[in-house]
Amino acid sequence: MNLTFSEGRIIANQHELVVRLNGSARASLQSLVDDVTLIGGANVITASGSGVNWSVRLDSAEQLAELSEAIGIAIQ
Numbered sequence: 397m398n399l400t401f402s403e404g405r406i407i408a409n410q411h412e413l414v415v416r417l418n419g420s421a422r423a424s425l426q427s428l429v430d431d432v433t434l435i436g437g438a439n440v441i442t443a444s445g446s447g448v449n450w451s452v453r454l455d456s457a458e459q460l461a462e463l464s465e466a467i468g469i470a471i472q
């Protein structure tokens with residue numbers, strides 16, 4: 397699944413999530429789906445565990461719902 401948002405794009409499947417951020421640094425954030433939490437209301441993806449700790453805010457609840465469906469994780 398590919399999802400574009402204002403700060404970059406997300407590439408996800410049921411095992412892994414990669415966030416590629418726009419800008420001159422072109423940073424990539426990667427995590428196993430098991431380490432991901434989706435936070436509704438704030439529309440935030442957090443990844444924590446196995447040496448990973450990051451968060452990214454999406455543009456809308458619809459984007460979060462689409463990601464939730466693609467990776468099989470409920471929104472909290």
